[in-house]
Structure formats: structure tokens, C-alpha cells
Amino acid sequence: MGEEIDSVKKEIKERLTSPFWGKFILSWFIWNWKIPYVTFFVKEVNLEENRLEYISRYLKPDDFWGFIIVYIIPLIITAVLIWVIPYISHIAFEVSEKFRKKKALKKRTIDDEISGFEGETIIRLKKEIKSLNINYKRIDSNNMELMLLVEYLCLEIELIDDKNYEDQKDIFLEQFRNDISNEKKKHQVFALIDGYNASSNKAKYFSDSEDSERKFLSKNGLIEDENSTLRLSLFGEFVSKNRLFDKYGSNMINFQEYRNLDD
Secondary structure, eight states: OHHHHHHHHHHHHHHHHSHHHHHHHHHHHHHTTHHHHHHHHSOGGGSSSOHHHHHHHHHSOSSHHHHIIIIIHHHHHHHIIIIIHHHHHHHHHHHHHHHHHHHHHHHHHHHHHHHHHHHHHHHHHHHHHHHHHHHHHHHHHHHHHHHHHHHHHHHHHHHTTOHHHHHHHHHHHHHHHHHSOSHHHHHHHHHHHHHHHHOSOGGGTTTTSOHHHHHHHHHTTSEEEETTEEEEOHHHHHHHHHHHHHHHGGGSTTOOOSOOTTO
């Protein structure tokens, strides 16, 4: 007896958990709601006939249309729940995914455009900043040169009538032409002296230079060690002064107080 009960329970469980039977039973009870309603909520005294007779008559319709209403329509609803609804859900999911991918692609495109624009803007700004820095350094270098030029001009005014000073300039010019006649050497001297003229920290310019550059300038008599500080020698000042005079002299009327080192 216990095995038979267990077998019945197992059979009922299989029916209820089956995708088809579970949905069919649910659909049938929902569609034929009068049966559970009369069974559980209506007192028999309120019925015109016996409860069992009412249920039996309902389950055994007299015509074909009644059979369709009681059994076929719940079966159709079950078929819709099992096959049609999942298919519609699948289509809805695909449409939703397609829209989502399209939206994501559009967003990515916009992000790429913004990123590209930002990248171009950043590159342009970097170039502008670099250009401004270069211009600033050029202006700063020019200022340093002009300040040094003013110092040299002040000395020139003080020594303008000194015959020995004029003779010394001729001696330095001859020394330059004899000792620094090689074009490569001349180019190197001009590059280092021009760097000194444009430097904002002239006191440390030579000490901060490379050892080979210091040796080169010292060997050619352009710098000297004074109290452990490297500075331009008188010959070095002559070269420095004339480089500035050569660069800015054309802007000074009747200025002829320099020696052209390129002659």
C-alpha cells in the first residue's frame, strides 16, 4: 500500500513538474476558474444543484463548442506558453541586444570622436606651449645678450680715448685670426661664446659646461681661473663683445667700434 502511494505521489510530481502538464493544469484551472471557485468558496446551499453534479455537468459539456471551451482553449493557452511565448521572448531579446549593440557602437564612435578631438587639441596645445617656451627662451636669451651688450658699451665709452685699448683690440684680432683660423674651431668658439652671452647665469656657465669644452676654451686663452672661478679672459671678452657688436651693431647708428671676427 505504501509503495502504491509513493508511486502515485511520484506520478503526480512528474506531471506537475513537466513543462507541458504543469502549464496545462495551471492554464486549465485559470480558464475554468468556476470549478475551483465553486469547490472551495461557494456553499452547496447556494447552488441550484448538488456540488458534484454541477462539477460533473461542467466537465461533460453537451456540445462541441462547450468541449472546446473547457479543454481545447486551455490546451491552446498551454501551447502558447510553451512555444509561442519563448519564441516572442527570444525575438524581443534579439531586438533588445541589437539595439543595445547599436547604442554601444554609437557611444563608442562618439567617444572615439571626442577622444580624437581631445587628442588633437592636446597635441595642438602642446605644440603651442612648446612654441611659446621657445619664444620665451629666445626673448630671454636676447635680453641677456642685450644686458651684456650694455655693459660692454659702457666700458667702450670709458675707454674710447685709450690708445692702448685700441692697440689691444688689434692685438686680440690678430691673435684670433692666427689661433682660431680653422673654420671648425671658429664655429665651436662662436657656439660656446654665444651660449655664454645668452646665459642667465654667467657666473656658473663655464663651470657647468662639459670638461672638454672648458679645456678647449682654456687652451685657446678664452677663459681663465680667477679665485677658483672660471671667467672670460680679456681675449675671451674681446670675442664675446665682438660677437654681440656683430649681431646688434647694425641697429646702432655710426657704430664702428668693433672688429669683425669673420674677416
